[in-house]
Amino acid sequence: MLTVFTFPPFFTDYFTVFFAILIEAVPFITLGVLVSGFLTVFIRDEWLLKLIPKQAFFAHLTVAFLGFLFPVCECGNVPVARRLITKGLPVSQAVTFLLAAPVINPVVILATYTAFHFAPEVVYLRVGISLFIALTTGLIVSRFSDQEELLTTTVVEQCGVHDHFPESFKEKIATFLSTTRQEVFEMTSSLLVGAAIASATTNLPRNMIISIAHNPLLAALAMMTLALVLSICSTVDAFVALGYVGKFPTSAILAFLIFGPMIDFRVISMMRTTFKWKLVLTIFMVVAEMVLSISILLSFLGK
Amino acid sequence: MTPAQQQSPAYSLSALIEAVNITLLGGFLLFLYFKKSLTLFVRPDYFLFTLVIGTILMVIGIANVAIFIYKFIQQRSLKQKFSFDKKTFFQSELLLALLILGIFMPHRSLSANAAITRGIDQNILTGTSSVKPLKLPDSSQAYGAFIAEKSKSFTIADWVSSLAVNPEPEDYRGKPVSIDGFIKPNSDGTFTVARFVISCCAVDATPIGLPVDKPIGMFKADDWVHVEGKISIKDQGGKRNIIVVPDSITNIQQPQDPYLY
Numbered sequence: 004m005l006t007v008f009t010f011p012p013f014f015t016d017y018f019t020v021f022f023a024i025l026i027e028a029v030p031f032i033t034l035g036v037l038v039s040g041f042l043t044v045f046i047r048d049e050w051l052l053k054l055i056p057k058q059a060f061f062a063h064l065t066v067a068f069l070g071f072l073f074p075v076c077e078c079g080n081v082p083v084a085r086r087l088i089t090k091g092l093p094v095s096q097a098v099t100f101l102l103a104a105p106v107i108n109p110v111v112i113l114a115t116y117t118a119f120h121f122a123p124e125v126v127y128l129r130v131g132i133s134l135f136i137a138l139t140t141g142l143i144v145s146r147f148s149d150q151e152e153l154l155t156t157t158v159v160e161q162c163g164v165h166d167h168f169p170e171s172f173k174e175k176i177a178t179f180l181s182t183t184r185q186e187v188f189e190m191t192s193s194l195l196v197g198a199a200i201a202s203a204t205t206n207l208p209r210n211m212i213i214s215i216a217h218n219p220l221l222a223a224l225a226m227m228t229l230a231l232v233l234s235i236c237s238t239v240d241a242f243v244a245l246g247y248v249g250k251f252p253t254s255a256i257l258a259f260l261i262f263g264p265m266i267d268f269r270v271i272s273m274m275r276t277t278f279k280w281k282l283v284l285t286i287f288m289v290v291a292e293m294v295l296s297i298s299i300l301l302s303f304l305g306k
Numbered sequence: 307m308t309p310a311q312q313q314s315p316a317y318s319l320s321a322l323i324e325a326v327n328i329t330l331l332g333g334f335l336l337f338l339y340f341k342k343s344l345t346l347f348v349r350p351d352y353f354l355f356t357l358v359i360g361t362i363l364m365v366i367g368i369a370n371v372a373i374f375i376y377k378f379i380q381q382r383s384l385k386q387k388f389s390f391d392k393k394t395f396f397q398s399e400l401l402l403a404l405l406i407l408g409i410f411m412p413h414r415s416l417s418a419n420a421a422i423t424r425g426i427d428q429n430i431l432t433g434t435s436s437v438k439p440l441k442l443p444d445s446s447q448a449y450g451a452f453i454a455e456k457s458k459s460f461t462i463a464d465w466v467s468s469l470a471v472n473p474e475p476e477d478y479r480g481k482p483v484s485i486d487g488f489i490k491p492n493s494d495g496t497f498t499v500a501r502f503v504i505s506c507c508a509v510d511a512t513p514i515g516l517p518v519d520k521p522i523g524m525f526k527a528d529d530w531v532h533v534e535g536k537i538s539i540k541d542q543g544g545k546r547n548i549i550v551v552p553d554s555i556t557n558i559q560q561p562q563d564p565y566l567y
Binding site for chain 1: 397398506
């Protein structure tokens with residue numbers, strides 16, 4: 004043991020917070036990956052697509068709840084959306100799915116409730132507002148005339164190409180084990196960087212950030228920028244957000260919890276594998292404006 | 307083609323790296339659980355969850371290592387080269403470095419320094435905290451009797467939640483105090499006996515404490531102490547605050563569970 008050294012307190016505090024995030028987050032990441040891995044090997048995409056109604060609003064609404072079948076966060080959902088598009092899901096519905104699924108799924112709701120059990124309204128508002136924004140953005144995109152133009156050329160080429168669905172039980176087990184391995188590893192690795200930055204900012208002296216935190220616009224912008232930079236999975240961002248409770252108003256914490264799962268640097272780079280810049284920027288602008296306005300509105304309502 | 311080749315051409319070395327990392331990650335969670343170090347990081351409610359997931363991660367990791375070895379033996383005769391991915395390598399180096407640090411660094415609860423930067427918040431109940439509110443009697447007479455009777459068993463969290471219900475310092479004058487906490491030095495040379503309240507994990511730890519009317523003397527920041535004394539009132543910038551006048555201050559071991567919930 005390294006007890007022979009005396010570590011300065013800011014150093015041990017930093018690591019205590021860092022490992023607290025890691026220890027709290029890894030079980031939820033794993034739970035999400037396990038459930039979605041299980042469903043991926045047992046449910047065919049074609050069955051899902053048949054469930055979606057024809058009428059535009061109800062189609063978007065149904066798609067928004069598909070997260071219950073894929074309870075992984077934003078990074079895990081882009082490949083799912085991409086696969087569904089190649090099998091015929093309209094682009095606008097894929098957008099709604101991408102924006103809604105990271106929050107509207109059982110694991111994220113459970114994790115958010117775990118973190119904010121002392122303030123359950125955070126959970127309701129997070130889910131409700133995310134649903135509203137995801138639906139609105141998807142419906143806006145559905146009005147674009149050139150749906151196919153929004154996709155990168157590689158995705159268009161892939162349309163009609165089917166990937167392999169594991170048929171035998173042995174194959175299912177093998178696929179399940181390898182996807183869970185890849186996803187837990189990938190998500191934990193990306194969590195490390197976000198948690199490292201987050202532990203540094205949550206240990207900032209309170210009076211350093213108080214002037215920002217008292218202005219509802221600046222507070223929301225600061226928390227949204229933080230979400231953009233941290234790029235943490237939605238399964239665990241609630242635990243990170245806890246570090247700002249009491250320093251930032253609830254309206255700004257909610258801006259973090261709603262904006263982060265929809266847009267961050269990692270999601271943008273992943274969306275770019277499927278969508279053209281035009282669509283990615285449209286999503287970014289529409290979502291950012293809505294989150295910011297709703298956050299300011301909430302702060303006027305006393306949240 | 308052999309059946310093995312059809313199943314997985316060029317099995318990637320990254321798969322082995324990932325599998326080993328996941329086994330160790332699960333092992334790390336189990337290590338903290340059995341070393342009883344989890345109390346320093348998260349609420350006791352999550353210990354079981356952490357234990358279960360740690361075990362599952364180890365099973366998934368070991369199963370993947372086994373699959374890799376199985377495929378390796380099958381494909382050895384084919385003289386196939388393993389593909390390898392630099393990104394996975396660096397990610398795994400980072401994770402391993404942190405896990406090693408997490409195992410060998412002394413595990414500490416949050417320090418007095420963190421209490422100072424985070425700011426002692428006496429109004430913790432008016433914020434969004436999880437301190438269980440005390441069941442307090444309504445009438446002020448009954449309240450006085452209640453405090454007189456119970457105050458000796460109050461933790462720091464009980465004191466803070468009682469003050470949130472009834473902030474009038476006079477109602478507490480002369481009441482006996484018996485609390486455990488760590489020393490947080492104050493700028494005027496005295497100190498506060500403090501604890502962290504956590505609602506989920508160390509990320510949201512909020513410091514609370516009662517100021518003690520005595521120079522810090524031979525005690526240092528982060529020493530754990532048991533303080534016996536009585537409540538008095540002190541004028542601080544025109545505001546009357548309660549303060550503990552100590553009869554005795556004794557060094558104690560840091561409790562197994564340093565946080566209040």
